[in-house]
Amino acid sequence: MDILASLNPQQRLAVEHGRGPALVLAGAGSGKTRVIVHRIAYLIRNGAARPEHILAVTFTNKAAQEMRERVHALLGRGRTAEPLIATFHSFCVRVLRREIHRIGYKRDFSIYDTDDQRRLIKQILEEERRPEKETAPREILGRISFAKNHNIPAAVFAHRFPSADADLLQHLYTAYNDRLRRANALDFDDLLLKTVDVLERFPEVRDRCQEEYRFILVDEYQDTNRPQYDVLQLLAGKHQNVFVVGDEDQSIYKFRGANIRNILNFEKDFPGARIIKLEQNYRSTQTILDVAGAVVANNTERKGKTLWTDNARGDVVTCYRSHSARSEAEWIAAQIRTALREGPDSRLAILYRTNALSRNFEDVLMQYGIPFVVVGSVGFFNRMEVKDLLAYLRAAYNPEDDIALLRIINTPPRGIGGTTTELLTRNALDKGVPVCQALRESLQDTRLSVRAQRALARFHETLDGWIAKARDVSAGALLEEIIAQVGYHEMLKQRDSAQEAADRIANVDELVRAAYESGERGESALDFLDRASLSSELDQLDANARVALLTVHSAKGLEFDVVFLAGMEEGLFPHFQSRDAKEDLEEERRLCYVGMTRARRKLFLTWTPHRRRFGQDSETAALPSRFLKEVPAELVEGLELETPYTMMDKESEYGQEWHYGKAGRSADDTEQPRSLAELRTYLAKLQSGKHGAAAGGGRQLKTGMRVRHAQFGEGIILSRERTGNDYKLTIFFSLAGRKTLMEGYAKLQPL
DNA sequence: GATTTACGCCTTTTT
DNA sequence: GGCGTAAATC
Numbered sequence: 001m002d003i004l005a006s007l008n009p010q011q012r013l014a015v016e017h018g019r020g021p022a023l024v025l026a027g028a029g030s031g032k033t034r035v036i037v038h039r040i041a042y043l044i045r046n047g048a049a050r051p052e053h054i055l056a057v058t059f060t061n062k063a064a065q066e067m068r069e070r071v072h073a074l075l076g077r078g079r080t081a082e083p084l085i086a087t088f089h090s091f092c093v094r095v096l097r098r099e100i101h102r103i104g105y106k107r108d109f110s111i112y113d114t115d116d117q118r119r120l121i122k123q124i125l126e127e128e129r130r131p132e133k134e135t136a137p138r139e140i141l142g143r144i145s146f147a148k149n150h151n152i153p154a155a156v157f158a159h160r161f162p163s164a165d166a167d168l169l170q171h172l173y174t175a176y177n178d179r180l181r182r183a184n185a186l187d188f189d190d191l192l193l194k195t196v197d198v199l200e201r202f203p204e205v206r207d208r209c210q211e212e213y214r215f216i217l218v219d220e221y222q223d224t225n226r227p228q229y230d231v232l233q234l235l236a237g238k239h240q241n242v243f244v245v246g247d248e249d250q251s252i253y254k255f256r257g258a259n260i261r262n263i264l265n266f267e268k269d270f271p272g273a274r275i276i277k278l279e280q281n282y283r284s285t286q287t288i289l290d291v292a293g294a295v296v297a298n299n300t301e302r303k304g305k306t307l308w309t310d311n312a313r314g315d316v317v318t319c320y321r322s323h324s325a326r327s328e329a330e331w332i333a334a335q336i337r338t339a340l341r342e343g344p345d346s347r348l349a350i351l352y353r354t355n356a357l358s359r360n361f362e363d364v365l366m367q368y369g370i371p372f373v374v375v376g377s378v379g380f381f382n383r384m385e386v387k388d389l390l391a392y393l394r395a396a397y398n399p400e401d402d403i404a405l406l407r408i409i410n411t412p413p414r415g416i417g418g419t420t421t422e423l424l425t426r427n428a429l430d431k432g433v434p435v436c437q438a439l440r441e442s443l444q445d446t447r448l449s450v451r452a453q454r455a456l457a458r459f460h461e462t463l464d465g466w467i468a469k470a471r472d473v474s475a476g477a478l479l480e481e482i483i484a485q486v487g488y489h490e491m492l493k494q495r496d497s498a499q500e501a502a503d504r505i506a507n508v509d510e511l512v513r514a515a516y517e518s519g520e521r522g523e524s525a526l527d528f529l530d531r532a533s534l535s536s537e538l539d540q541l542d543a544n545a546r547v548a549l550l551t552v553h554s555a556k557g558l559e560f561d562v563v564f565l566a567g568m569e570e571g572l573f574p575h576f577q578s579r580d581a582k583e584d585l586e587e588e589r590r591l592c593y594v595g596m597t598r599a600r601r602k603l604f605l606t607w608t609p610h611r612r613r614f615g616q617d618s619e620t621a622a623l624p625s626r627f628l629k630e631v632p633a634e635l636v637e638g639l640e641l642e643t644p645y646t647m648m649d650k651e652s653e654y655g656q657e658w659h660y661g662k663a664g665r666s667a668d669d670t671e672q673p674r675s676l677a678e679l680r681t682y683l684a685k686l687q688s689g690k691h692g693a694a695a696g697g698g699r700q701l702k703t704g705m706r707v708r709h710a711q712f713g714e715g716i717i718l719s720r721e722r723t724g725n726d727y728k729l730t731i732f733f734s735l736a737g738r739k740t741l742m743e744g745y746a747k748l749q750p751l
Numbered sequence: 752g753a754t755t756t757a758c759g760c761c762t763t764t765t766t
Numbered sequence: 767g768g769c770g771t772a773a774a775t776c
Contacts, residue, residue, distance in 0.1 A: 059765090059766075060765090060766075061766090087766065088766075089766050090766090113766095114765090188765085188766055189766090191766085192766095252764075253764080253765075253766095255763080255764060255765090256764080256765065256766080353763070353764080354762060354763055354764075355762085355763085355764085356761095356762055356763090359767090413752085413753070415752080417752045417753075418752080419752080420752095451752095452752095533766095534766065535766095551763090551764065551765095552764080553763090553764045553765070554764090554765085572763095575762090575763055575764080576763095577762090577763060577764095578763080578764095587764095591764080612767080613762090613767095
């Protein structure tokens with residue numbers, strides 16, 4: 001296969017780039033990944049680099065996996081050495097598992113995820129008897145992570161961020177780091193920071209890494225943060241063979257410390273860099289590109305580039321306003337059904353700003369019998385039972401891992417309750433030792449009841465057994481033994497409903513299987529735990545799934561034939577947290593751009609003024625997202641942005657909330673009955689009125705008409721609204737309840 | 752010490 | 767509407 005044949009001139013230029021730094025500014029859908037993949041293949045095929053000297057870095061495991069597969073497809077499998085294709089984090093873990101002893105950690109360190117971090121902070125707060133109200137763990141962790149992402153050590157925190165509570169935060173930041181170290185544990189941010197630390201302080205490690213990874217390629221460069229940038233600088237320091245690909249319009253991780261300046265300053269950081277722009281888009285229709293481009297053009301912080309495509313103009317973009325979140329979901333489900341009927345092989349996605357929005361879509365798709373996958377809500381590795389068992393493993397391999405130990409110490413219940421664990425943690429704190437050691441030393445503590453002492457001794461003995469076993473038994477076998485020994489299944493069966501217990505047991509079995517499989521692939525137990533810590537739900541997104549539900553963030557780098565960008569409302573998208581600061585707003589706009597450019601053929605934008613928040617009807621009607629107003633009207637149908645039933649405050653400006661009171665929802669023809677009693681009155685009214693007469697002899701559907709649906713049975717039409725070329729019907733079915741259907745394909749039979 | 756119930760908080764986005 | 771923590775009860 002000719003590696004260069006299928007490339008356009010710019011892509012080819014990038015792929016053929018020789019040594020030295022290069023920056024590829026690649027617009028959405030312009031073949032970013034393609035360039036990296038082909039360059040890897042080109043370097044190897046040409047003999048310019050040996051595979052083992054190549055390191056390609058991505059942001060998600062999924063992207064890494066896909067890249068690996070595509071390289072294999074180009075080169076064929078079965079070569080002796082492979083290029084290393086990894087995420088920043090997994091690359092760092094790889095380095096640290098080998099080198100971290102140099103900075104005083106043990107090789108079998110634990111990796112703390114967000115949940116572990118939260119537990120640790122809470123524990124610290126508890127020990128210091130600080131009320132959580134004034135110091136929300138989330139908030140604290142957010143600020144610690146912010147500091148870490150900007151490379152600000154605890155020692156200088158208060159100095160760098162002077163504020164009322166700076167000293168307190170510096171104290172907590174320090175305590176948190178100390179406790180991580182004592183637990184022989186690293187959080188996500190530490191993985192990067194400690195790698196930088198090792199590379200900076202130990203020239204021999206740096207030299208070896210520089211020789212090992214002579215060619216470095218980075219995907220999504222616009223999303224690198226400071227520590228990632230440092231890692232890159234240190235690795236590339238000698239050979240300067242850095243090849244980065246990015247798009248400043250798709251920088252959406254500022255909140256995580258991503259620094260857009262990394263891409264804007266690349267030429268300065270790597271002198272003599274070659275810049276290549278990829279502006280031809282291969283993914284979307286011209287219409288979609290124009291719409292997305294018009295939105296992002298409102299940003300000022302960009303280098304500016306214009307995407308073009310040879311693709312057809314394609315369909316107009318469709319906008320749809322619904323009267324509730326529920327009907328938004330129903331309308332989308334109906335569109336999906338049509339789309340799948342017309343093109344059974346299409347891949348579709350519903351994208352939304354926050355995960356909380358997925359629920360309605362899940363419910364309705366389920367109801368419609370449309371198979372789908374949800375990305376990101378509660379991932380496999382985030383399930384409680386899976387985390388419990390991983391904590392058991394962690395405790396066995398790294399007994400100093402306090403958070404893991406405290407998680408399992410009384411799960412399932414074994415008579416070690418709050419009083420006892422509090423004594424343990426207090427002892428550990430006083431002596432400055434991990435909890436496992438405090439456990440050993442507290443066995444005879446007279447402050448404990450005999451019963452508690454006995455329970456502790458028993459747990460201690462079992463734990464020692466696992467620690468010993470961990471040395472010579474596989475992760476799968478150890479896990480299986482632990483599950484049996486502690487009676488984990490029994491706990492689930494006893495605690496949860498039969499159905500829930502069965503689900504959880506299935507997950508447990510799945511985990512055991514995964515552990516065994518990992519072992520059979522030759523991975524160590526630590527490899528297995530690493531993968532569990534660093535994997536995300538996204539990685540499990542099945543490429544064959546027809547319909548996917550995911551956040552816009554998760555969708556970056558993916559593409560779909562049809563995209564529904566839902567919840568296009570002020571406050572939601574852009575999110576109200578981001579609407580004030582200009583740079584935050586620009587990030588929201590880029591996010592919107594990312595969402596829109598995921599679509600190949602057709603883009604839908606949906607919103608509703610009446611979305612429930614926290615299960616309550618909001619007192620204020622939502623406004624359409626300002627991004628909808630930035631869209632060229634001639635390319636979009638159904639763009640009804642005025643809210644007729646909103647009584648506007650005369651002085652109101654965009655961005656303020658408009659109040660409309662309870663009259664709001666009954667002011668147009670989409671009025672819906674709220675209760676059964678109301679429904680009866682409503683139906684009576686409809687039937688006695690002129691609607692009830694239906695179109696004499698005509699087949700045309702009218703409000704109030706009784707109809708039969710193949711699936712839902714008999715019902716009565718509550719409303720009929722034009723949308724595009726079709727009519728949207730709201731029908732109350734006596735068996736199935738209220739449904740919203742599209743007339744065009746609902747195959748309704750008038751009665 | 753464990754289990755059940757009430758209440759309050761909540762929502763960005765992710766490795 | 768849902769989850770996790772805190773009080774109340776067994």
